[in-house]
Amino acid sequence: MGKIDDRLKELNITLSEPASPVANYVGYVITGNLVFISGQVTFGPDGNLMYQGIVGDTISIEEAQKAARVCGLNILAQLKSACKGDLDRVVRCVKLGGFVNAVPGFENHPTVINGTSDLMVEVFGDKGKHARFAMGAGSLPVNVSVEVDAIFEIS
Numbered sequence: 001m002g003k004i005d006d007r008l009k010e011l012n013i014t015l016s017e018p019a020s021p022v023a024n025y026v027g028y029v030i031t032g033n034l035v036f037i038s039g040q041v042t043f044g045p046d047g048n049l050m051y052q053g054i055v056g057d058t059i060s061i062e063e064a065q066k067a068a069r070v071c072g073l074n075i076l077a078q079l080k081s082a083c084k085g086d087l088d089r090v091v092r093c094v095k096l097g098g099f100v101n102a103v104p105g106f107e108n109h110p111t112v113i114n115g116t117s118d119l120m121v122e123v124f125g126d127k128g129k130h131a132r133f134a135m136g137a138g139s140l141p142v143n144v145s146v147e148v149d150a151i152f153e154i155s
Contacts, residue, residue, distance in 0.1 A: 036149075
């Protein structure tokens with residue numbers, strides 16, 4: 001086990017197997033030293049969707065932050081697969097992109113996506129600090145409340 005695996009254990013995090021794509025795309029692409037991870041939604045450890053609904057209506061901000069964390073865990077599962085199981089290869093989290101399925105006029109998208117951002121810093125420390133965007137969406141696939149994609153640099 002490497003340093004990041006030890007850190008995950010300290011945080012009591014067990015990564016699930018990465019979700020298989022549901023259409024004509026792949027879970028991640030490696031080009032050069034960059035890993036581009038497809039948008040991850042709120043599949044729980046049992047493979048079932050969690051946090052379906054609209055933030056500001058049927059989903060609270062706190063629940064949406066938890067949904068964003070679930071997306072982050074799924075990002076880490078894809079990343080671990082891309083790194084052939086060795087998360088110590090991560091040089092840094094470069095960028096996160098967050099989409100929030102929210103009511104019109106919702107203004108707290110960054111607060112929601114902090115659920116993913118905070119996870120990356122918890123796991124990777126300074127290597128987890130990243131650029132990002134957080135925006136609202138009129139809808140998301142299968143009515144999930146949050147979807148997040150990511151770019152990482154690996155060695």
